[in-house]
Amino acid sequence: MSAQLPKVCPAAELQAEEKTQVVIVGAGACGLTAALALYRQGVDCVVLERDAFAAGSTALSSGFVPAPCTQAQKNQGITDSVETFAADIQAKAHGQAAPHLVQAYAQQIGPALDALEQHHGLPWQVLDNFMYPGHSVHRMHTVPEKTGAGLMSRLQAAADVAGVVVLTQSQVTELWADGQQRIHGVGFVRPDGQVERLRCDAVMLACNGFGGAKAMVNELLPEMAQATYAGHVGNDGSAIAWGRQLGARLADLGAYQGHGSWALPQGALISWALMMEGGVQINAHGERFHDETQGYSEAAVQVLGQPGGVAWNVFDDTLLAFAQDFPDFVSAQNAGAVQHAADAAALAQLIGCSLDSLQATMNAIQPATDTATGRHFKRELQAPFHAIKVTGALFHTQGGLDIDAQARVLRSDGTPLPNLLAAGGAARGVSGQAVWGYLSGNGLLSAIAGGHIAAQTAQQLLKDAAL
Missing domain, CATH: 3.90.700.10 (Succinate dehydrogenase/fumarate reductase flavoprotein, catalytic domain)
Incomplete structure (x- = not known):
């Protein structure tokens, strides 16, 4: 697949016959969680994945997801609360994590996991034989395989059953935007080097961060410039590159x-x-x-x-x-x-x-x-x-596009772009501004809770546009 730099193109010049309601860029845990939530809401979406199969950073992780007040916790007799979880997140980040995201993710991660179990058969269990650093309650959820690859396999199987359209070997390189930064479509490169284009009503960036972009790591994380990169090579900073071209605000880039x-x-x-x-x-x-x-x-x-x-x-x-x-x-x-x-x-x-x-x-x-x-x-x-x-x-970066509690990407003045959403590693996380702010599981927390939230926002954007 030919390498092309991510760019923003003028929407007036977009030529594309095919259209879907929502395009999701990236088929990791974030993208597939959002796609499944959109499926439950009756919203059409297409997930575009650069690799030959859905894996991403999730498959390289332990696959453990922190969440309070889930059915799995209740089944194991574990008492937890949104407030306790939010306090643990903020304590690890020394009070520097974005409060609106801490609250949103702590509230929505439980419902997100329960929905994946109830509607798509993901069998969560809580690890209760040890406590990860910073957590005051047993709340780390896993599928029976106890691996990130196992989690991805189950999410992909759920997407297959639901009929979610996932186009692999489709690397998104273009966002087509008008003068108000409204996205009208995307362009993606296929294995033969041809660029295909797809119109849409909203775009969600679930393409993770910039850990695989050496120049960005050198610029933004100099202390890790010489470190081994153990994350996914596809984390090439595309979301940040698009955001900079659209005038979006960035946040927590040192995390x-x-x-x-x-x-x-x-x-x-x-x-x-x-x-x-x-x-x-x-x-x-x-x-x-x-x-x-x-x-x-x-x-x-x-x-x-x-x-x-x-x-x-x-x-x-x-x-x-x-x-x-x-x-x-x-x-x-x-x-x-x-x-x-x-x-x-x-x-x-x-x-x-x-x-x-x-x-x-x-x-x-x-x-x-x-x-x-x-x-x-x-x-x-x-x-x-x-x-x-x-x-x-x-492993992966925790800073990126600044977003509000609805996963809407924000401009430099704090107002939201019309129809561009971001979650997971593409957006700022809840780890504050440095390496020590990362609470175990924060990556999958922001991926799954963020994907769940972004799907709700996309549905609301579509409703508002129809009025």
């Missing part, structure tokens, strides 16, 4: 999801649940260097700051058995990511550090609060030990 546990050389994500349940990260000097329970996103920066930009996840048999409940971990283990050490001496040799330094580090892991990092340990680690070599990675 992103990093991860401090990207296995080397396997290139696999290692669940942070290991750290939350007692695992530690040790550098080439045999020392711990941060409180691992603060969050995996900011851990990316911590790990990259160590010698060689690497660290070792260290854990014991109890934690190994716990981690093997996660399919992604089992895959990484089968790929050779997990190495073993009978005792501290063998572990020191594996890491390449002095035994004295490592032994002092291991001795300090006791049921108490570590004075150096402030981490509280529930128990010590017992030999034999297991270790995974990791680095810090950039």
Whole structure:
């Protein structure tokens, strides 16, 4: 497929015979959630996906979605509230997350998950055997596969059953707008290099962020310029490029999801649940260097700051058995990511550090609060030990087009563009303005809640236009 820069073209010159009510750009969790909601409302839509099959950033994620007050929580006897969830989001972001989006997403994510279960058969279950950093209640939802790929497979199957039109290998490169920035159609490149065009009444951008656009990362996230990018290559910043041409406002561009546990050389994500349940990260000097329970996103920066930009996840048999409940971990283990050490001496040799330094580090892991990092340990680690070599990675960005609580893209003066919507990684998220603001699951929260909200707004735009 030929590479073309995203551009905005004059609507008066648009030539296209085919038309749909809503065009959705991107068939990840955000786009498919919106398409399914539009289907339930009787609204015609076409989803345009650049890849050969729907996957996107969702398929690369753990697939865990935080939500309060769901049927799944109630079934498992878990008490939660929108207010508690919103407070957790804002606390992690140090009060810097956009209040209108925090409230909107906290309110709508539960109904969005319940609708996917009730109408499309997605069987949610809540992970209740550990707590991700920043969450005060068990609210992380997953499908039975416990993977992002499993979640995408189920969303795609639901879209197929509903008859949602998803055109793959269709990379959107054009938005056709008039003088009031109303979008009248889109253009997309097909595998043979030909550009096809489609008229529409509204457009929703669900094409994620700019993590795969090296120049934008260098410009907007210089601290991650040299980091491994573990996200989807299709996150090319198209939404921002279109937004800049349309005079849209951008927000929270310094926010992103990093991860401090990207296995080397396997290139696999290692669940942070290991750290939350007692695992530690040790550098080439045999020392711990941060409180691992603060969050995996900011851990990316911590790990990259160590010698060689690497660290070792260290854990014991109890934690190994716990981690093997996660399919992604089992895959990484089968790929050779997990190495073993009978005792501290063998572990020191594996890491390449002095035994004295490592032994002092291991001795300090006791049921108490570590004075150096402030981490509280529930128990010590017992030999034999297991270790995974990791680095810090950039997963996806959390800043983008500024939107209101209805997912409408805003101009620089704060007024909404007539019929352009954005959600998920294409828009600003609820992670504040820096890496430490990312609460576990914020990416899929904004994708699914945002897609759900955008569909409601699109339907209202169509009703208003018909009056």
